[in-house]
Amino acid sequence: MAKAIFPGSFDPPTFGHLNIIERARAIFEEIHVVIAVNRNKKALFLPEERFVLLENLAARWDNISVHIHDGLIADYAAKTGIDILIRGIRNIEDFMYEFDISVINKALYPKIETIFIPTEQRFFVLNSSSIKEVAAFGGDTSSMAPPIVVEALKKKFLPGGNP
Numbered sequence: 001m002a003k004a005i006f007p008g009s010f011d012p013p014t015f016g017h018l019n020i021i022e023r024a025r026a027i028f029e030e031i032h033v034v035i036a037v038n039r040n041k042k043a044l045f046l047p048e049e050r051f052v053l054l055e056n057l058a059a060r061w062d063n064i065s066v067h068i069h070d071g072l073i074a075d076y077a078a079k080t081g082i083d084i085l086i087r088g089i090r091n092i093e094d095f096m097y098e099f100d101i102s103v104i105n106k107a108l109y110p111k112i113e114t115i116f117i118p119t120e121q122r123f124f125v126l127n128s129s130s131i132k133e134v135a136a137f138g139g140d141t142s143s144m145a146p147p148i149v150v151e152a153l154k155k156k157f158l159p160g161g162n163p
Contacts, residue, residue: 004084004115007034007073010050011043011128012149013057016119020088021064023117030063032082037070044132044156056148074108083111090119090127 006024010017010033025031035050045053047068058064069076077083085105087098095116102114131144135153142150 002028002084003030003032003080003082004028004086005032005034005073005077005080005082006086006088007036007069007076009038009041009043009128010035010054011041011045012050012131012145012153013053014128014131014145014149015143016088016090016127018057018146019120020086020117021058021061024086025061025063028063028084028086030065031086032076032080033058033064033066034073034076035066035068036073037068039070045152049152053149053152057146072108074105074112077105077112078109083109083113085112085114087114087116088119089116090125 004024004027006021008017021031021033033054035047035054037047043050047070051066051068054066058066067076073085077085085102087102089095089098098114098116105112105114131141131153134144135141135150136157138157141153145153
């Protein structure tokens with residue numbers, strides 16, 4: 001069995017992310033969940049906050065480690081010698097976007113291969129942007145994200161929070 005990287009912004013982590021991690025961990029010996037810092041995106045949570053959330057969520061699995069990387073994922077893969085990327089996809093739009101990114105990653109690091117894992121049907125509509133929007137209006141996100149994420153979202157959107 002090989003090692004793999006599951007990169008993403010995880011802003012915030014969702015049940016969909018955890019589903020992909022749980023399914024992939026049965027396939028791969030070790031998975032690096034990599035919080036990719038994207039300077040072009042305005043994140044709700046700092047990378048260090050996402051790290052703490054994911055560390056807590058992944059603590060139950062012995063073959064998952066969480067990392068923060070500020071740079072190209074292809075560079076992280078080359079640096080660690082891990083040449084498999086896992087990408088979760090919900091629909092054809094996700095696939096088209098992720099396919100293009102996989103071609104770019106292959107050009108940057110020719111050893112890399114991207115494995116697409118379709119999200120389970122019950123997670124098709126979950127995405128971090130929607131969860132943040134629901135939370136911003138005081139909506140219930142408990143069916144979308146784990147309790148520690150729901151609590152972190154509530155704190156962000158309380159008066160005096162930082163959004």
